[in-house]
Amino acid sequence: LGYSISKRSPLNKLFTRLPEKKPSSGVQWSDINPLSRSCCETSAVVIPERGILLVGDEKLEFGKSAQLLEGDVENGKPERLKWRSVPPMRSSRKRPGIACFDGFVYVAGGNLAENSDVEKLSVSECNFRLQWTIVSLLKSPLHQPCNLFVFDGELCILHGNGVVLEYSPDKLPNVS
Numbered sequence: 001l002g003y004s005i006s007k008r009s010p011l012n013k014l015f016t017r018l019p020e021k022k023p024s025s026g027v028q029w030s031d032i033n034p035l036s037r038s039c040c041e042t043s044a045v046v047i048p049e050r051g052i053l054l055v056g057d058e059k060l061e062f063g064k065s066a067q068l069l070e071g072d073v074e075n076g077k078p079e080r081l082k083w084r085s086v087p088p089m090r091s092s093r094k095r096p097g098i099a100c101f102d103g104f105v106y107v108a109g110g111n112l113a114e115n116s117d118v119e120k121l122s123v124s125e126c127n128f129r130l131q132w133t134i135v136s137l138l139k140s141p142l143h144q145p146c147n148l149f150v151f152d153g154e155l156c157i158l159h160g161n162g163v164v165l166e167y168s169p170d171k172l173p174n175v176s
Helices: none
Strands: 041-047 051-057 065-070 082-086 097-101 104-108 117-122 133-137 147-151 154-158 164-166
Touching: 041 097, 041 104, 051 097, 097 154, 104 147
Parallel strands: 097 147
Antiparallel strands: 041 051, 051 065, 065 082, 097 104, 104 117, 117 133, 147 154, 154 164
């Protein structure tokens, strides 16, 4: 049997029973190099030709940590992938939105600041020697998780209340 949505959910009228999904033949999940620590409140993004960047915290709390799974994550062999530390974010976050855009990794949301900030880190630096930079402050707080994504060549934030914001670096002052 498939899964059903809670009886109290308004979606219950649309979906009374979801179809059962059968695994594709020959497709399985396999372990890769484990993290040096657990991760619960994290977000991840693929950085083309670099690896996967993981940001957040491991203890169900707000955290600044960042780690990179280096290697060709799309075509590489698991044994060739390795974890390394990356400079910590400036703000503590819990499940932030994260996206790779125009040579930078951006993170937003999931923090407790009165005005939520957006940070970026250059991915073109070979050794991630640069620090995270706060690029803008948002007028409304993003305490809850949000989504960061690229659409039609623009970086956007999907806020928890359904509002979509578009990032315009030429219209916002750079905040350090």
